[in-house]
Amino acid sequence: MQGITLYNQFKATSAVPFLELAAQAGDHEAQYYLGEAIRKSKRYMTPEAKNAYEASALQGDIYSMIRLAGDTNDLCVAMGNCPKDRKEPGEWRKMALDTASVEAAKGNAESMYLMFRVTGDDKWLEKSAKNGFSLAQFSLATKYQEGGGFFLLPASRLAAVERWMKASAEGGYPPGMMGLAAVSVEKNDLESFRLWNEKAAASGYVEGVFGYGSYLGEDPSNYGFKLDLVKSYALLSLIYELDGGGHVRRDIEDVLPDIAKKMSPEQIKEAKVFLENWKSSHPPLSFFPDKL
Structure with a gap:
């Protein structure tokens, strides 16, 4: 989809017209990205962005629910006088938790990651990584690189970083590929560095x-x-x-x-x-x- 392509190239303003077309057709992912593109272009949560998120969330899009759960700066939320037919951030958070929890229980690794994003509980990040979600694997490796987690020996930490970066890279996540390339340089494994740099470029x-x-x-x-x-x-x-x-x-x-x-x-x-x-x-x- 051209709109998402432009958004992922950090061209949010240019993406909006393309995303609007798909959003009007009822595509929940396009509605989410439309909300993102408008919010980032305007640098605040506009009514148009909120409408796009809500349309997406009401179709079950957990990402949109999470975004709406974080919208605590709305004046009506502060005043406690939002329209009765409008969900407040806390309600969206509960909906996100409930929806993601059901999917996570079915073994959906992405939903496990979203449980982590809602709750902040590292156990969900670890579960998601162990169940093969490449973004979670990359995030877990990065967390360990930055000093998170507990390891008795520095070598054990480095091994865990490499393990999860490798899993992420092999799962097809390009930042994971470059993360593994960086790990390879530290080990002076230039052949691996070249391989994963080239794969990341091809992606x-x-x-x-x-x-x-x-x-x-x-x-x-x-x-x-x-x-x-x-x-x-x-x-x-x-x-x-x-x-x-x-x-x-x-x-x-x-x-x-x-x-x-x-x-x-x-x-x-x-x-x-x-x-x-x-x-x-x-x-x-x-x-x-x-x-x-």
């Missing part, structure tokens, strides 16, 4: 594409990548086409001209052909932001 993850494209243009490469100026130029040009999404063009402007200086006009043409082929055979660029 469309902006961080992965930028890293992979940059490394391919280095001579010599610090990480053992084989010099490929054509592919380097093409991948960095791909990110340049984000046109401001995530403010990454500034980074590309620092790197791309240096790559171009090393290339012949024929190589530039070849890179443009490679770029078009890449776009037609790979997912669109995404920052893969956490849905919540």
Whole structure:
């Protein structure tokens, strides 16, 4: 869906018209993302955003319920005089808990993660990770990296970080792929680093594409990548086409001209052909932001 693609490229304002079309057709996910796009564009919870979340939540979307549960700044909530037909944040929180609890009991790993987001209880994060939800696995690995959890030995903590980053990466979560690549560098396992950086790039993850494209243009490469100026130029040009999404063009402007200086006009043409082929055979660029 074009609207979600644009939203995931940090182009919330541009995403709104596309999301509105799908939301009007009753798509609960589009309604959630419409609420997100409007809220982030305006930088506060507007009535339009709230309406989108509510339409989504009433279709059972737990993400929208959670977002509405956090909307405690509404004046009517503070005054205690909200319309009778309108649920207050506490009611949305209960609905989110009840809905996620039912699904979690069925073994739904994503719902287990949402139980964690509502309750803050780490046991749900661990359950979700153990049941295969790759975002939870990445979050658990990150938590351990940042000093969370209890480990008798530093080596045990590092092993747990690697275990969960690997699970997340193998589950297809691009930030997990780059997380595992970072772990690999710390172990001086450059072969693994190259593998997962390339996989992250192939997924469309902006961080992965930028890293992979940059490394391919280095001579010599610090990480053992084989010099490929054509592919380097093409991948960095791909990110340049984000046109401001995530403010990454500034980074590309620092790197791309240096790559171009090393290339012949024929190589530039070849890179443009490679770029078009890449776009037609790979997912669109995404920052893969956490849905919540």
